[in-house]
Amino acid sequence: MRRADRLFEIVRLMRGDRAVKAAALAERLEVSVRTIYRDVADLQASGVPIDGAAGVGYLLRPGYTLPPIMFTPKEIEALIVGARMVEAWAGAGLSRAAREALSRIAAVVPGERMAAAERIAVYAPGRRLDPAVRARLDTIAAAIDRRRRIRFDYCSLAGAPSSRTVRPLALHFWGGVWTLESWCELRVAFRAFRVERITILDAEGEPFPVEPGREYSDFIAGLEALCPQAEGRP
Structure with a gap:
């Protein structure tokens, strides 16, 4: 890594609410701690507002703007x-x-x-999403962001119809199939629904609170408890 790129990364990694120790920066950037000390001193001398000291940790003062990014x-x-x-x-x-x-x-x-x-020869060929499903994904994503309940009709793979009111928590993509991970108020449990089989009736339902036991993190924790190798996959 060029020194200019390393200095940029040091500044980027210092952004946040917690001080970053030189040892952690050295490990991340694969250089010695002594190199980090020298780089930080040079950054401070050039006017970058870094607070902290060797052995304590470093923190970038709020409000500092990074220079334009150059991607590799x-x-x-x-x-x-x-x-x-x-x-x-x-x-x-x-x-x-x-x-x-x-x-x-x-x-x-x-x-x-x-x-x-x-020119990279990696593409996403095949059937593209139906426009109606695209619109449905946008509607569900907005409800997740606003923490609004969704009411919809659903037809299972077995052809069984049902009506649900759910707390939408996340969308998962499975290589051609999207699922909505949710807390279902009919079943009083976590449930996943295939988005293309959903007919949304109301996406502006009542807001739902943050409630331990019914959040996405709880959904993932339950999966990992059932299958430690699942890595968050339903």
């Missing part, structure tokens, strides 16, 4: 591949945001570097 070729490739997947399989809002983000990146990245990254 591999980072640009990762962003392009991710944007292709989002455009093919996410909701309309995220798909549009992915295209706009790449446009912003292209505006600041040297043209030859961007062109080289765009």
Whole structure:
């Protein structure tokens, strides 16, 4: 890693509410602690508002703005591949945001570097989402963000219809299939629903509070207790 890139990473890693020790920075950046001490001293001398000292930890003072980001070729490739997947399989809002983000990146990245990254042969081919499902994903994502209950009709894979009111907690993508992870008020338990089988009746339901035992973290904890190797997958 070039020294300029390392200095940028040091400043980025210091952003937050907790002091970062030199040893942790050294391990993350694969350099010696002595190198971190020297780099931090140089940053402070150049006017970067870093508080702290050797042996105590360092913290970047709030309000400091990082210089413009320069992505590495591999980072640009990762962003392009991710944007292709989002455009093919996410909701309309995220798909549009992915295209706009790449446009912003292209505006600041040297043209030859961007062109080289765009030649990466990793795509997201196949059936794209139905526009109705895209719109449904946007509606559910908004309800999750606002913590609003959703009421919908559902048809299971076995063809059994039901009506549900749920607390929407998260959306999971399974390579062509999206599921809504939720707290179901009919079953009084966590339930997952395939988004393409949902017919939303009301996405502006009553707000739901933060309630221990019914949050996404509880859902994941329950899965991990049942299957320690699941790594959060339902």
